[in-house]
Each structure stands twice: as structure tokens, then as C-alpha cells.
Amino acid sequence: MMYAQMVKSTGNAVKSPTEMTEQERAFQARIDAGEKIEPKEWMPDGYRKTLIRQIGQHAHSEIVGQLPEGNWITRAPTLERKAILLAKVQDEAGHGLYLYCAAETLGVSRDELLTALHEGRMKYSSIFNYPTLTWADIGAVGWLVDGAAIMNQVPLQRCSYGPYSRAMVRICKEESFHQRQGYDIMMKMANGSDAQRAMAQDALNRFWYPSLMMFGPSDAESVHSAQSMAWKIKIDTNDGLRQKFVDQTVPQAEYLGLTIPDENVKYNEETGHYDYSDPDWSEFFDVLRGNGPCNKERLGARVKAWENGAWVRDGLMANAAKRSAKVAAE
Amino acid sequence: MTNEMPLWEVFIRGQHGLNHRHVGSLHAADAELALLHARDVYTRRNEGVSIWVVPSASITASAPSDKGPLFEPSNDKVYRHPTFFDIPDDVGAM
Amino acid sequence: MTVDQALFQFLLRLGDNTLILGHRVSEWCGHGPVLEEDIALANTALDLIGQTQLWLGLAAEVEGKGRSADNLAYLRDAWEFRNLLLVERPNGDFGQTLMRQFLFDAWSSLMLEKLCDSSDIRIADIARKASKEVTYHLERSSDLVVRLADGTAESHAKMQAALDDLWPYTGEMFIGDDADDILVANGIAPNPADLRAAWLTIVQRLETESTLTLPESDFAHQGGKSGRHSEHLGYILTEMQWLQRAYPGATW
Numbered sequence: 001m002m003y004a005q006m007v008k009s010t011g012n013a014v015k016s017p018t019e020m021t022e023q024e025r026a027f028q029a030r031i032d033a034g035e036k037i038e039p040k041e042w043m044p045d046g047y048r049k050t051l052i053r054q055i056g057q058h059a060h061s062e063i064v065g066q067l068p069e070g071n072w073i074t075r076a077p078t079l080e081r082k083a084i085l086l087a088k089v090q091d092e093a094g095h096g097l098y099l100y101c102a103a104e105t106l107g108v109s110r111d112e113l114l115t116a117l118h119e120g121r122m123k124y125s126s127i128f129n130y131p132t133l134t135w136a137d138i139g140a141v142g143w144l145v146d147g148a149a150i151m152n153q154v155p156l157q158r159c160s161y162g163p164y165s166r167a168m169v170r171i172c173k174e175e176s177f178h179q180r181q182g183y184d185i186m187m188k189m190a191n192g193s194d195a196q197r198a199m200a201q202d203a204l205n206r207f208w209y210p211s212l213m214m215f216g217p218s219d220a221e222s223v224h225s226a227q228s229m230a231w232k233i234k235i236d237t238n239d240g241l242r243q244k245f246v247d248q249t250v251p252q253a254e255y256l257g258l259t260i261p262d263e264n265v266k267y268n269e270e271t272g273h274y275d276y277s278d279p280d281w282s283e284f285f286d287v288l289r290g291n292g293p294c295n296k297e298r299l300g301a302r303v304k305a306w307e308n309g310a311w312v313r314d315g316l317m318a319n320a321a322k323r324s325a326k327v328a329a330e
Numbered sequence: 331m332t333n334e335m336p337l338w339e340v341f342i343r344g345q346h347g348l349n350h351r352h353v354g355s356l357h358a359a360d361a362e363l364a365l366l367h368a369r370d371v372y373t374r375r376n377e378g379v380s381i382w383v384v385p386s387a388s389i390t391a392s393a394p395s396d397k398g399p400l401f402e403p404s405n406d407k408v409y410r411h412p413t414f415f416d417i418p419d420d421v422g423a424m
Numbered sequence: 425m426t427v428d429q430a431l432f433q434f435l436l437r438l439g440d441n442t443l444i445l446g447h448r449v450s451e452w453c454g455h456g457p458v459l460e461e462d463i464a465l466a467n468t469a470l471d472l473i474g475q476t477q478l479w480l481g482l483a484a485e486v487e488g489k490g491r492s493a494d495n496l497a498y499l500r501d502a503w504e505f506r507n508l509l510l511v512e513r514p515n516g517d518f519g520q521t522l523m524r525q526f527l528f529d530a531w532s533s534l535m536l537e538k539l540c541d542s543s544d545i546r547i548a549d550i551a552r553k554a555s556k557e558v559t560y561h562l563e564r565s566s567d568l569v570v571r572l573a574d575g576t577a578e579s580h581a582k583m584q585a586a587l588d589d590l591w592p593y594t595g596e597m598f599i600g601d602d603a604d605d606i607l608v609a610n611g612i613a614p615n616p617a618d619l620r621a622a623w624l625t626i627v628q629r630l631e632t633e634s635t636l637t638l639p640e641s642d643f644a645h646q647g648g649k650s651g652r653h654s655e656h657l658g659y660i661l662t663e664m665q666w667l668q669r670a671y672p673g674a675t676w
Contacts, residue, residue: 040391063454063459063462066453066454066462067454070453070454071454073450073451073453074447074450074451074663074664075663075664075666075667076667077498077667077668077674077676078494078498078668078676079473079476079477079493079494079497080477080494081676082450082473083470083473083474083477086450086453086466086469086470086473087466087470089453089454089466090453090462090463090466090467090470093454093459093462093463093466094371094463096459097354097356097371097459097460097463098354100459101337101354101355101356104337104355109334110334110357110459111334135667135676170354185676188675188676189676192674192675193671193674195671195674196671196674301454301455304455305454305455305456305457306457308457308517308518309456309457309458309461309518310457311576311578311579311582312457312458312461312518312519312572312579313333313335313359313457313458314333314575314576314578314579315571315572315575315576315578315579315580316335316359316360316363316568316571316572316575317333317335317359317575318575318576318579319359319360319571319572319574319575319579320359320360320571322574323360335458356460357458357459357460358460359571360571362567363567363568363571366464366563366564366567367460367463367464369560370460370463370464370467371460371463
């Protein structure tokens with residue numbers, strides 16, 4: 001699932017109760033009873049490690065996600081759109097911050113997480129390796145990418161780890177306007193001039209399959225998914241979420257009068273769901289491996305911001321030390 | 331990590347609130363900057379009026395209420411120091 | 425020049441300042457030195473865009489030709505803009521951005537304070553709203569500039585370089601013209617020169633609190649307030665206005 005790309009929880013199959021230690025059984029019983037696990041409490045090593053990677057990658061996704069939208073702030077076509085986009089991107093930074101703080105409760109520092117990102121040892125959601133070519137892409141990102149993210153985030157409000165679940169509650173509250181502003185952009189364009197309509201269709205053509213990929217490949221065979229679900233770190237299956245997304249989004253595209261770039265998209269009376277074509281998973285794995293259109297630019301931008309900002313962080317810390325020394329001397 | 335900015339806990343009392351509530355944390359080099367950042371991060375929608383910031387390292391928290399196999403009396407700070415990993419279970423009070 | 429014509433110029437100056445400065449600051453989104461700073465810079469930019477809508481909105485109303493704030497922002501050419509040269513300076517590094525912000529905030533806070541007492545109620549109302557935001561901007565930019573100036577040797581050097589670079593662009597803030605004279609005569613706005621002493625007091629904090637040295641030269645680059653801009657404005661407007669220019673009349 002989207003932030004758990006390349007997350008390996010334990011490498012082993014879910015343990016049966018007889019295989020667990022007494023501590024592990026008691027822990028699982030708490031999870032099954034719907035209790036929240038809090039930072040000070042005992043947890044299996046695999047639970048901790050999986051959460052650090054998942055929450056950390058979720059946080060990385062938020063801040064890297066600022067870039068494809070952030071680069072359109074200076075080109076937003078009206079003052080209002082400029083302000084709305086800026087507020088949205090700022091929200092994403094804030095969400096990253098809440099998530100880094102949640103991850104830090106597990107015994108890792110934000111700087112350690114950032115270093116892992118910059119060195120390629122941690123990932124971020126693959127969707128942000130795609131370019132935003134046009135203003136319509138900003139609409140498509142809000143509509144489809146935020147739409148997919150919300151689908152994933154709402155259930156995570158119920159996840160077992162207290163700080164992560166509370167961060168998700170806060171994020172979901174702020175998320176409400178993100179998807180709507182994207183869809184609003186699409187509506188204006190779909191109902192606008194021929195050129196705007198064509199721009200909107202082009203954005204949908206390029207973002208449809210990458211959005212489906214956000215949910216990750218089918219986890220039917222993944223032991224990692226099973227363990228994460230047993231621990232209530234993962235709430236729904238990848239396929240389940242993807243189907244839900246398609247069912248929600250197809251009517252929205254129809255309302256816009258735009259065409260989903262998949263001729264197999266069709267309502268299935270028997271299943272009560274929309275049929276659709278699977279994305280090209282080889283493209284997904286290429287992007288994960290670093291060969292997406294913008295991987296180098298995205299990570300490069302983050303590394304550059306970090307390195308160029310070192311003198312600022314060092315300067316502020318040096319000043320803080322001087323202040324403490326002054327206070328101590330008085 | 332060398333030279334990492336310390337973590338601060340943020341407490342906000344809203345316009346019609348009676349008490350300061352814990353809203354989250356952030357990193358800042360000193361207390362005044364932490365206050366400014368708290369205003370920017372946690373009151374972006376004008377949610378708050380009075381802000382307190384406290385270094386996370388200064389917070390002492392009670393132990394979890396459950397005893398038994400799940401009680402870990404290793405340290406009494408809310409947020410663990412990044413060198414957490416290797417504290418054995420049977421060390422007892424530190 | 426009539427009072428309304430002078431007023432129109434003045435409002436364009438205020439709105440173009442916040443428009444161009446907000447645009448510059450928003451370029452930092454996703455590239456800040458630390459996450460909390462990214463959020464803070466975005467807040468500053470958002471405040472400035474909000475002030476732009478108010479000032480340019482009133483400008484359009486005073487002009488009385490049916491234009492809107494957006495028309496003014498997106499459909500004028502560089503020679504019609506009235507912002508200070510200071511705000512179109514490139515972002516440079518974080519130190520240059522914060523120094524530019526501090527030098528502008530110091531002036532803006534003083535200007536807005538005076539405008540709260542403007543004989544034009546519409547201006548006084550906008551000034552009151554903007555004042556609250558700018559008081560905070562000044563607190564933030566001055567705290568950061570002072571800290572960086574007295575941090576490491578490197579941060580001190582960068583802040584001094586920023587101050588040296590930007591100083592020649594500050595004089596323009598205090599040079600008045602015919603439009604200013606008319607507004608002073610009608611109690612609408614202060615004489616720009618009257619703000620200089622108070623501004624210097626604020627800025628001198630840099631010397632007393634952080635060992636920076638204020639440059640001695642009193643040479644002032646000018647022209648922004650009457651449409652003679654630096655080359656930077658052309659690039660800014662190309663980026664900002666492109667969509668409206670490429671798709672005239674479209675609704676976004």
C-alpha cells in the first residue's frame with residue numbers, strides 16, 4: 001500500500017498463537033480488542049520497525065508531494081487559485097510534520113529519517129515521480145491523487161498505533177478541501193473553452209493509471225500485508241482500496257464529461273462494481289527503482305534544500321547555544 | 331545526529347478554551363522560535379490564542395496504567411531519545 | 425493629477441509590493457532549510473496574497489474602469505507595475521530572503537500604522553487588517569535575521585553580504601513624488617520621508633543585537649514606484665501571467 005512500498009514487516013508469516021511468546025499474545029489481544037498502542041508500551045520489534053518505515057515514508061510522501069504542485073504556485077492563473085494552492089501545499093508540509101513527530105515517538109529522529117530518504121534507503125509514494133505539465137495537472141492531482149490518499153487515510157484513523165492514528169485524524173480533518181479544490185479546477189476546465197477541456201482530458205489521460213498504482217500491486221501473496229493487517233497497521237487490502245477508488249472516481253469523470261483512458265472501464269451489474277484494466281506494473285517497479293520521469297529531480301530538490309539549508313540550521317543552533325550560555329552565566 | 335534541532339511539545343488554549351491542550355510537536359533551535367513556529371504550524375486556521383512550548387526532554391510522564399507483561403519501566407520520558415533501541419527489559423528503574 | 429489618480433497610484437504601489445513579494449516568497453515552497461520554515465514562509469506568502477487582493481481590489485474600485493484585482497495583477501505589463509525595486513530582488517539564499525523580508529517588514533509596519541489613521545476609511549480598514557499580520561511578519565523576520573547574524577561565522581558572513589546587497593534598494597521606500605504630496609495634503613497617506621527615522625531605529629537593531637554593520641552609502645536605486653523596473657520583473661511576470669495571456673478570457 002502506498003506508504004508501505006518496500007516495507008518488509010518481519011519477513012515471516014503471521015505467527016499462530018502457539019508460536020507467539022506470552023508477551024506477543026498479550027500484545028495481539030490488545031490489538032484485537034481495538035486498544036491503542038502508545039509509545040511507552042511493549043511492542044514486537046517488527047511492529048516498531050514496520051511503523052517507523054510506514055509512517056516515515058508517509059511523511060516523506062507529504063514533503064516530496066509539495067514539489068509537483070508547489071512548482072505551479074508561481075504560475076497559478078488567478079490570485080484565488082494561487083492562495084488556494086499555496087494553502088494546500090502548506091497543509092502537506094504540515095502533514096509531513098505531524099507524521100515525522102509520530103514516527104519520532106518510536107525511537108528514531110526526524111534527521112535520521114531525512115538522511116535515509118536522501119540516501120535512497122527510504123521511499124516516498126511513487127506518484128510524485130510524475131511531472132505536472134499543465135495547470136490541469138494540478139486539478140488532476142487534487143482530484144485523483146488526493147482522492148486516492150484520502151481513501152487510504154480515512155481507515156488509518158483506526159490504526160492500532162496511537163500517535164499515528166491521531167496524526168491521521170488531524171490530517172483527515174484538514175484534507176477535506178484538497179480533493180474538492182482539485183475537482184473544482186477540473187470542472188472549470190471541463191466546462192471551459194475547447195483548449196481547457198482538451199487540457200483537462202490530457203491530464204486525466206496521464207494521471208489515471210499512476211493513480212491506480214498508488215495503492216500498490218495486489219497483496220494476495222504478500223506475507224507482509226497479512227502481518228500488517230493482523231497488527232492493524234494496514235486496514236484494507238490494496239485491491240479493495242483500488243476498487244473503491246475506481247467505483248468512486250468513474251462517475252466523477254462522467255460528470256465532467258471526460259473519458260477515462262481505459263476502454264475496459266464498465267459497470268458490472270453482477271459484481272456491482274466497475275470493471276477496469278490493471279495498470280502496467282512493470283512501469284510501477286521501474287518508477288520505484290528510480291527510473292520514473294522525475295525521481296532524480298524530486299530527490300535532488302530535497303537533498304539540495306537540505307544541503308543549502310545546513311548553514312541556516314547550524315547558525316540558529318549556534319545562536320541558541322550562545323543564548324543558553326548567556327542565561328547560564330547570569 | 332549532530333546538531334539536530336531539539337523537539338518541543340506544543341500546548342494551545344483556544345479562544346473559548348479553559349485549558350491548554352497538547353496539540354503536537356515541532357523542532358526549533360530555541361524557545362522563541364518554537365513559539366513562532368507553533369503559531370505557524372498549529373494555528374494556521376486561527377485555532378489558538380495562547381501557546382506554550384516545552385522542550386520534550388523536560389516532560390515527565392506517568393507510566394502506563396497496565397501492569398504485567400506489558401509494563402516496561404525503562405524510562406519515564408514521553409518521547410524516547412533516539413538511542414532507545416537496546417534497553418533490556420529486565421534492567422529495572424533507570 | 426486628481427486625488428483619485430494619486431490614490432490609484434498609491435494603491436497600486438501597495439498592492440504590487442505585496443503581490444511581487446508574495447510571489448517571490450512562494451518560490452520557496454518545498455525548498456526551505458527546515459520543514460517548519462517551509463510552513464512559515466508559506467504563511468507569509470499567503471498573508472501577502474490576501475493583502476494584494478485587498479489593495480488591488482480597492483485600486484480597481486478607485487480607478488472606476490471595471491477592472492478587478494486579478495485584471496490588474498495578470499494583465500498589466502512590467503512598465504505599469506508600481507512595486508518597490510526591493511521586492512523584485514531574487515530570493516538568493518535563505519539569508520537574502522529573510523533580510524529582504526526584514527527590511528520590507530520594518531517599512532511596511534510603519535506605513536500601515538500610519539494608514540490606520542488615513543482619512544480614507546477604506547484604506548484605514550485594510551491597514552488595520554494587514555497591520556496584525558505584518559506585526560507578526562516583522563517579529564519573525566527580525567528574530568531570524570538577528571539570530572543568523574550572530575550564529576556561526578558563516579551565517580554572519582551571509583547575513584552581512586545580504587544586508588550589503590539589499591541596502592541600496594531601501595532608499596526608494598522614503599522618496600516621495602507628486603502623488604505622495606497630494607495624498608499627504610488630503611490626510612490619506614504619510615510623507616514617505618517621515619518614515620525613515622523610525623525605520624532606521626528598527627533596523628539599527630541589527631547592529632546592536634547582532635554585530636552586523638549597516639552600510640554607510642546613502643545611494644538609492646529608484647524607479648519601481650513609477651514603472652522603471654529591473655530586469656527581474658519581466659521574468660516574474662512571464663511566469664505569473666502566462667496562463668491568462670495564453671488563454672485570454674478563460675475562467676479558471
